[in-house]
Amino acid sequence: MHRTAMLPRSWWDLRVEASVEDLAGQDVAALRAEIDQLRRALAGRPVIDQACGMVMVLAPCRREPARNLLVDMERQCNTGLPDVAAAVVAAWEGEPLPRMMQRTLRHALRRLYAEDRGCDSAPADEPSGRGRP
Template identity: 80%
Template sequence: MHRTTLLPENWWDVAAEAAVGNAAGQDVVALRAEIDQLRRALAGRAVIDQACGMVMVLAPCRRGAARNLLVDISRQCNTKLPDVAVAVVAAWEGEPLSRPMQRALRHALRRLYAEDRGCDAHLADEPSGRGKS
């Protein structure tokens, strides 16, 4: 006759906490922390991908340029990239962007278009040089 033992759902957590005193227990705790961090990163990744797709459609540009645009907004607003992505997705659904994000978006789009034309933004305002002798 076989004896089956059912373990509670949180058994690993309990076992890890009980074994923290030894090296193996500390490894388990460190691995659980890493898993939690990776789960949070993956959750943020989905909204970043969605925002990149929106920028690609609206700008139009390639994926790398769209991500760089979001990163640029993130830096200008001193906001984490997933938070910028959430704001862009919310703006698509009717929630207005904050004033700083609006300014950062305009600035990033100007830079993107200037790079697309193959010139810097400050060169776009200079005369073309036609008619010079």
């Protein structure tokens, strides 16, 4: 990739060419970083889709609420979405789910059930967080 900069002759002729070279190098580095990030995202996609399907079966719901449930677990457990999804899939296959994820999943499912029933209140063992006693 080659870029040409049109600047008056009195402007730093040699330095302009060097900075253009640096910009091209920075663009290549940024593109490589983006490609790496996209590859990592695609690598985790199948396990996330599988975990979404499991949640959809566990709590009869559509894909969006199932994914939101996994994202909530991700935030509350302070871990990545592929890690949460892998733990859910492993639990489905018989491995114990880490305690923090068990509790988070239980609360998320209760919220999902309450929303599905149209309830406005939180489960009995969960604070409402809406300023109600």
